[in-house]
Amino acid sequence: MPPRHSDAPSRDQRHRRILAALTGDPTVRISALAAEFGVSAETVRRDVEALTRLGAVRRTYGGASVTHAAVQPVLDQRARMAVAERERIGAAAAALVEPGAVVMVDAGSTTTHVARALAARGLTGTVLTNSLTVAEACAVAPGLRVLLCPGEFYAPERAVYGPETQAFLAGFNADLAFLGASGLTAEGPSDVESRASWVKRAMLARAARRVLLVDRGKFGMAHLQRIAGLEAVTDLITDGEPPPALAAALAREAVQLTIAAAA
Incomplete structure (x- = not known):
């Protein structure tokens, strides 16, 4: 498990950045987010699960997606x-x-x-x-x-x-x-x-x-x-x-x- 970087974003900051990432890409991968944030994949997984419980995102195999069934980028x-x-x-x-x-x-x-x-x-x-x-x-x-x-x-x-x-x-x-x-x-x-x-x-x-x-x-x-x-x-x-x-x-x-x- 990679160590958390001292300047890694807080939990709330990670949540905002996950949601921001999904506005440009309908799916994001946990491994990519973990590398970007400088935290473990397990940490990002917990973030995605928390956002899923709120109905903000949908958990997918290896990542997260937008929840809207009738929306995708052009x-x-x-x-x-x-x-x-x-x-x-x-x-x-x-x-x-x-x-x-x-x-x-x-x-x-x-x-x-x-x-x-x-x-x-x-x-x-x-x-x-x-x-x-x-x-x-x-x-x-x-x-x-x-x-x-x-x-x-x-x-x-x-x-x-x-x-x-x-x-x-x-x-x-x-x-x-x-x-x-x-x-x-x-x-x-x-x-x-x-x-x-x-x-x-x-x-x-x-x-x-x-x-x-x-x-x-x-x-x-x-x-x-x-x-x-x-x-x-x-x-x-x-x-x-x-x-x-x-x-x-x-x-x-x-x-x-x-x-x-x-x-």
């Missing part, structure tokens, strides 16, 4: 969070794609990393997406045909949604679908955006292999709308071991787990 803000972890997840996902495959990719910060990694592989194939950032990332690869869904443009996510989007996707068959989510529990993935949840369901319905991409900071988080049960996905790619209850649920549904660990 795409540009999320793109600056857990970058290394999402890059690894994206690379592991792209490695599943075979030459000539048809791939559906939904909108989000993690799926954008998939698109970049896929373009870097130089494969031939077809990508269907509702995301402008995914389409732009894939368009630099001459071998990738990019089909951009129609729909109503939603600027904060740089993506299109709505009935036209869902109907368009229903007309295709895909080898793989890569989907992000705001949170993941034993009940399945969930999202803060209802419009995004409907598009994700449309992709799940049309792909043979359905790959969920979430970093471990989202474990234990249940957001506004449940996308589907775990039985709807075939794979989970993440950057850390799931907590026991989630791991057991994944095993029951035979979801293939891939941990994209640091080299």
